[in-house]
Amino acid sequence: MNLSKSKYCKAVQCEKMLWLDKYKKEVKEEIDNESVLENGTNVGELAKKLFGNYLNIEFNNDLNKMIDDTKRALENDTVIITEASFVYNNNFCSVDILKKDGDKYEMYEVKSSTHISDIYLDDISYQYYVLTSLGLNITKASIVYINSSYVRQGELELDKLFKIKDLTDIVISKQEEVARRILELESVMKSKKEPKVDLGNQCFSPYDCPFFKYCSRHLPEKNVFDIKGLYLNKKVEYYKKGIISYEDLINSDISNKYKEVIDFELNDKEDKINSEEIKKFLKSLYYPIYYLDFESYQESVPSYDGISPYMQVPFQYSLHIENKDGTLNHKEFLAEGGIDPRRVLAERLVKDIPRDSCVLAYNMSFEKRVIKYLAGLYEDLSDDLMNIHDNIKDLMIPFQNRSYYSKNMHGSYSIKYVLPSLYPDDPSLDYHNLSMVHNGSEASDSYFKLSTLSGAELKELRENMLKYCGLDTYAMVKVLKKLKDSI
Ligand code: SF4
Structure with missing residues (x-):
């Protein structure tokens, strides 16, 4: 087979990408374009349930088997078929959901996103092209996607979790373009000659291209x-x-x-240090300082009441407490796996941070958002939570303002750049030296894993999650120290 939905979409982004994928795979880099986990709940599977009973065409490496199974299902007048598979002139596609009504058909493409991007239109237009070229009378081409304003209360309400957008008119208007592109791609892919495509927006949009290093080697x-x-x-x-x-x-x-x-x-300039600005920032702090950092997860399908799709749900925090004499205490919280972590975390947080404390976060908008959300959920804790919220200060500010700037920050004020540039050779501050959990996305992956583990394995993972989050706040202690030393 020549093309599939994903190959077609790749080629819409850049035909050279598709060509390199076939002829120069060895120059491809690993890129993670998936930022949010589905946490075991498959959006596609849930969306299928929107349509009642259905027959699923099982995936098979032999695509002809899927095509034959689809033919049989259609002959048997099956009303809803999922993964219905077709090929026209070597162009293959599986339709997420196909609804048959006599000799008319409706097609639905499921996306776990909360908005419809242009590439989805190309995706469904390609499918429409394949099906209509085979003679199917498609009366509707729609996208099923996630409703970001849905808030779970009780059982999942699929009709509220999903939105359906009828895009038939746009899809029809793109048919000439699809036919032309397929023709062009046939000749591009037959040729052994690398297509000439200059670097441009397409290298990063809609997705980062895994061949950028190769294409930008000049x-x-x-x-x-x-x-x-x-x-x-x-x-x-x-x-x-x-x-x-x-x-x-x-x-x-x-x-x-x-x-x-x-x-x-x-x-190769010396560090830039604006002592006056740094002094002003340091003056705004008071002891003991509570360095706070949350870990959170996001789910496309919320597991608990009061949560919307892709909302940040906190499950862990680390708190380093620095006293005026420089001594440090450490407190931490990590919820049990498989439970709703919000209430327990909120209760512990208000116990761990006394009212009117000086709380320091790095890029505080995230911590503030999480705490405000918890305060809205739990009336009895709201006052204490908002007290923490109102007393948070942002350690990022002196770096964002470039009151302190060093070459190795490379124009960034993210702690990922700031920390190693302030402490280039300190292995105790190097996240690479941690085991199992090295970044926020590994932390949220690990949280989902907790409920599947027990005994020594569970203990080991929890310990490593605690170490990771603990390093986040310890790093902040060290960053502030550097600011203090600089003046
Ligand atoms: S890096 Fe840019 S030009 Fe090269 S294949 Fe990717 S999208 Fe095309």
């Missing part, structure tokens, strides 16, 4: 695509104008904010 090591915080459109605009290297950029009209970063990179 660029200087430090180039416009490395500038943190600069909009993609702007990067591409400079690239197309030939303003590519850092030397080019420093002489361009790029804003001073970026010129400063480039200046540091090119000229």
Whole structure:
């Protein structure tokens, strides 16, 4: 078979990507474009239940078997078929949900996203093309996606969790484009010659391309695509104008904010320290300081009441407490796996942080959002939670303002860059030296795993999760120390 839905969508992003995937796989890099776990609840499976009883065409590596099974199901007048599979001129597709009504059909593509992006339209337009080319009378082409404003209360209400958008008119208007693209792709894929496609927005949108390193190998090591915080459109605009290297950029009209970063990179400058600003920040703090960091998970399908799809649900925190004499205490919380962690976490948090304490977070908007959400849920804890919320200060500010800037921050104020640039050779602050859990997404994966483990395995994972989160707040203690030392 030539094409599938996913290959077609890849080619819509960039035909060279599809070609490289076939002929130069060895230059492909691993890229994780999936940011949210489904936590075992498969959105696709749930969406199918929206339509009542259905017959599922089992996946088979032999696609012809799936196509034959579909034919049989249609001959038997099955009303709802999931993964109904078809091929037209070597172009294959499986339709998530196909509804048969006499000689008319409706097709539904399921997405676990909360919005409809352009690439979904290409996806369903390709399917429509295959089915209508085979002579099927498709009266409706729709996308089923997640309703972000749904809040679970009691049993899951599938009709509220999902939204369905009828896109038939748009899909029909794209049919000429699909036919043309399929023809073009046939010749591109037959050719052994690498297609000539220049770098552009398509390298990062809608998904990061795994061949970027290969395609950008002609660029200087430090180039416009490395500038943190600069909009993609702007990067591409400079690239197309030939303003590519850092030397080019420093002489361009790029804003001073970026010129400063480039200046540091090119000229190996000493750290920039604005003592007055740092003093002002330090003055706003008072002891004991409670360094707070949450870990949270997101689910497309909320497991508990009061949760919306993709809401951040906190399950763990670490709290380092620094006294005026520099001594440290540590408190931590990690919910049991398989339970609703919110209430227990909120109760512990208000016990662990006395009222009117000075609370420090790094990028506090996340911690504030979580605490405000918990305060809205639990009236009896609301006052104490909002007291914590109102007393949070942000350790990121001096770095965001560049009151402290060092070359190795590379224009970023994320703690991922700030910490190693302040402590380049400290193995105790190196997340690579942790085992099992090294970042937030591994922490949330691990939380979901807890309920499946027991005994030594459970103990080991919990310990490593605690170590990871503990390092987050210990790192903040060290970052503040560096600020204090700098003045
Ligand atoms: S890096 Fe850009 S040009 Fe190269 S294959 Fe990917 S999308 Fe196409």
